[in-house]
Amino acid sequence: MKTENVTIGMFGLGTVGSGVAELLNRQGAELEKKYGVAIKLKRIVVRNVNKPRLIQLEPKLLSDNPNDILNDKEINTVIEVMGGVEPACTYTLRALKQNKNVITANKAVLAVKGTEVFRQAIKSGRYLGFRAAVTGFQDIIERLSSAISINNMAGIFNGTCNYILTQMQEHQQEMEPILKQAQDLGYAEEDPSLDIDGYDTADKLAILCILAFGCAVTREDIFTEGIRNITLEDIKFAANLNYRIKLLGIASYENNRLEARVHPCLVPRNNLLSRLEGVENGIQINDELRGKGAFTAPGAGKYPTACAIMSDIINIARGSQIYFPHKIKRIPLKSMAALESAYYLRLNALNESGVLEKIAAVFRRNDINIMSVLQQKTARPKQNKRGLLVPLVIIVDKSKEKNIQKAVGHLQALDVIEGAVSLIRVEERLW
Numbered sequence: 001m002k003t004e005n006v007t008i009g010m011f012g013l014g015t016v017g018s019g020v021a022e023l024l025n026r027q028g029a030e031l032e033k034k035y036g037v038a039i040k041l042k043r044i045v046v047r048n049v050n051k052p053r054l055i056q057l058e059p060k061l062l063s064d065n066p067n068d069i070l071n072d073k074e075i076n077t078v079i080e081v082m083g084g085v086e087p088a089c090t091y092t093l094r095a096l097k098q099n100k101n102v103i104t105a106n107k108a109v110l111a112v113k114g115t116e117v118f119r120q121a122i123k124s125g126r127y128l129g130f131r132a133a134v135t136g137f138q139d140i141i142e143r144l145s146s147a148i149s150i151n152n153m154a155g156i157f158n159g160t161c162n163y164i165l166t167q168m169q170e171h172q173q174e175m176e177p178i179l180k181q182a183q184d185l186g187y188a189e190e191d192p193s194l195d196i197d198g199y200d201t202a203d204k205l206a207i208l209c210i211l212a213f214g215c216a217v218t219r220e221d222i223f224t225e226g227i228r229n230i231t232l233e234d235i236k237f238a239a240n241l242n243y244r245i246k247l248l249g250i251a252s253y254e255n256n257r258l259e260a261r262v263h264p265c266l267v268p269r270n271n272l273l274s275r276l277e278g279v280e281n282g283i284q285i286n287d288e289l290r291g292k293g294a295f296t297a298p299g300a301g302k303y304p305t306a307c308a309i310m311s312d313i314i315n316i317a318r319g320s321q322i323y324f325p326h327k328i329k330r331i332p333l334k335s336m337a338a339l340e341s342a343y344y345l346r347l348n349a350l351n352e353s354g355v356l357e358k359i360a361a362v363f364r365r366n367d368i369n370i371m372s373v374l375q376q377k378t379a380r381p382k383q384n385k386r387g388l389l390v391p392l393v394i395i396v397d398k399s400k401e402k403n404i405q406k407a408v409g410h411l412q413a414l415d416v417i418e419g420a421v422s423l424i425r426v427e428e429r430l431w
Contacts, residue, residue, distance in 0.1 A: 005038040005076075006101075006316050009069030011091055012082030013046050013062075015186060016105055016132070018054040019306030020079060027310070037317040043069050070094050077101040077316055079309060080109075081132075089113050096120045096128070103312040105132035105305055107203035111219045114210050115328045129312025129322055132305045134204050140283070140295050144211040145324050149288035152252040153212060154430050157204040159279030159298065160188045160195040161227050161247040165235070166277050169244065174232045187279060198226035198247065198262045205249035209260055212285075213253045216330045217260060223336040225263040234346060234422060237374060237393045238266050241344075244274045248427065259334040265427040266344050272296075273430060284430055339401040342371070342426035344393060345408070350416045351388040358414055359394070366407040369397040382418075389418055395426070 008024075010017055024041050031039050041061065049062045069075055070091065078095040080102065082088050089109045095102050097120065104110070110117060110133050121128035131141060134157075144150070156162050160182055167178040179196070182188040194200045202224045209217040227247050238245050243266035251260045267274040272294050276282045282296040298304045315322060349355050356373070363370055374393040382389040396404070408421045 006040070006313060007075050008039070008041045008077045008079055008313075009043045009045070009072065009075040010041065010079040010081065011045050011066070011069065011088070012080065013044050013053060013055075014081065014083070015054070016305045016309075017044070017079075017081045019303055020081065020309050021055055021057060023306050023310055024313075031314065031317065035314070035317040039313060039317060042075055043072065045069055066091055070098060070100075075100065077103065077127075077313070080104040080106055081309070082106070083108070085109055085112050089117070092117060093120055096124045096126055099124055099126060101127040101129070101316050103127075103129035103132070103309055103316075105130075105309060107133045107200060107207065108219075110210075111203035111206035111217075114207060114218075115216045118210070118324055118328060121324075127312070127316050127321060128324070129309070129315065130207065131311050131322070132308035134207055140285075140293075141211060141322060141324075143293075144208060144285075149290070150212045150285060151254065151288055152250075152286040153208065153283060154248055154250045154273065154427070155208075155283030156246055156273055156276055156281050157201045157249045157283075158195055158198075158247060159281055160192070161198075161201070162276060162281070163187050163279045164196070165227065165230070165245055165247070168230075168232060168235050169239070172232060172236075175227075175230065196226050196228050198224040201247060201249045202262045205251060205260055205262060208249075208283075209251050209258065210328060211324060212251070213258060214328055215253070215258050216328045217258065217333075221260060221333055223261040223263065227264050229420075229422065230264055230424075231422075233391060234344075234424065237346060238344070238424075240374065241266070241393075241395065242269050243267060243426070244269055245424065246273055246276075248273065250427070257332050257334050259339070261336060261339070264424050266424055267427055267430065271430055337400075337402040337405075339425075340398050341401065342398050342428060343396050343404050344422075344424040344426055345396070345411075346391060346393050346422040347411060348382060348389040348418045349392050350418075351390045352416070355416045358416055359392075359411065362407050362410045362414070363394075363396065366399075366403045366410070368399045368403055368407055371395045371397050 028039050044061050045063050045066050049064050078100050080088055085108050088106050092102055164178050202219045202222045206217045209215050245264055246267045248265045249262045273282050285293045372395045411417055411421050
């Protein structure tokens with residue numbers, strides 16, 4: 001890929017787009033001086049050109065017509081930060097087909113249509129930059145895509161969720177006020193579903209699976225469970241057991257089968273991922289040939305994402321290429337029902353004789369071994385028509401997911417249990 005002047009058209013001018021425009025205005029001259037290449041932001045396409053903006057720009061830069069970017073032959077690089085699968089995917093593919101470089105921060109497009117986008121980039125011979133789609137992990141993209149022996153990876157891929165869980169721990173608060181705080185700080189969107197329901201993490205994990213294993217994975221392939229139902233009670237119980245609760249993306253590749261899942265986990269307090277605070281992201285990799293590796297980075301806010309986009313702009317200016325698998329294959333995915341793990345279960349039980357015996361009988365019938373039973377002495381007991389309810393936490397030994405799900409159903413059917421049974425997987429060994 002030869003060095004060329006970089007003339008940019010950008011789709012979207014929200015938080016990230018504003019950060020990119022700000023950095024280009026601030027550092028464009030310095031980049032030109034350093035790399036001998038002119039870097040110019042020529043056009044920004046937005047839905048409403050009259051909307052108040054986070055940054056002051058010349059009005060002539062703004063347009064609401066995508067063809068002002070896609071049909072402009074002077075624009076050789078498209079930055080897509082508009083979000084959503086469509087029309088972002090259509091614009092991305094059109095830009096590549098018209099021999100334009102593309103830099104995207106759009107996890108959803110790559111997680112849903114990644115195979116098609118990568119193939120088109122290869123066919124067109126243009127630069128496809130997606131560092132911003134995995135934010136904190138842009139510095140390991142080359143390592144992942146060039147590796148031939150990665151067995152497992154696990155990580156915290158969503159700074160918003162990590163911020164919420166950290167604040168719940170530190171301030172002993174329920175999620176709702178902390179989520180509002182995260183929104184005020186710009187860490188969470190007005191509709192936080194993509195973050196707290198785990199879909200953003202699943203999108204990033206799908207991209208990382210494509211890079212690390214060369215496997216065609218979409219969000220729909222990945223078991224996904226978010227943090228929406230995590231309570232302060234869970235945070236306290238986990239702390240008493242010497243764990244912290246983290247939302248993890250986990251993938252492993254073995255015997256030509258892929259396991260990929262996203263869900264909250266109890267992580268031992270001394271583990272690297274457990275120690276990540278606030279909006280920090282982190283990943284642990286187990287590479288059979290290179291050994292174990294770990295990387296951390298900030299993962300929320302406009303500047304980390306904007307800086308990742310700037311890294312791709314610099315790559316284009318230098319004539320460098322980003323690496324990704326040229327052959328992406330479909331392989332069988334391991335069913336979540338086949339997972340074997342330890343588990344944390346929290347339930348509200350009647351405070352009367354014989355209750356523990358009924359609970360234990362459920363686990364025996366489902367071939368599950370109870371490791372410990374814990375009652376939070378400081379927890380405020382609840383009352384129902386039959387009597388006092390006490391919160392119990394049960395840690396069970398390594399068991400099959402299908403068995404634990406059956407047990408949860410049986411527990412919820414007991415007349416001595418009220419409400420839903422909370423289930424969190426325990427990741428005792430993270431390579």
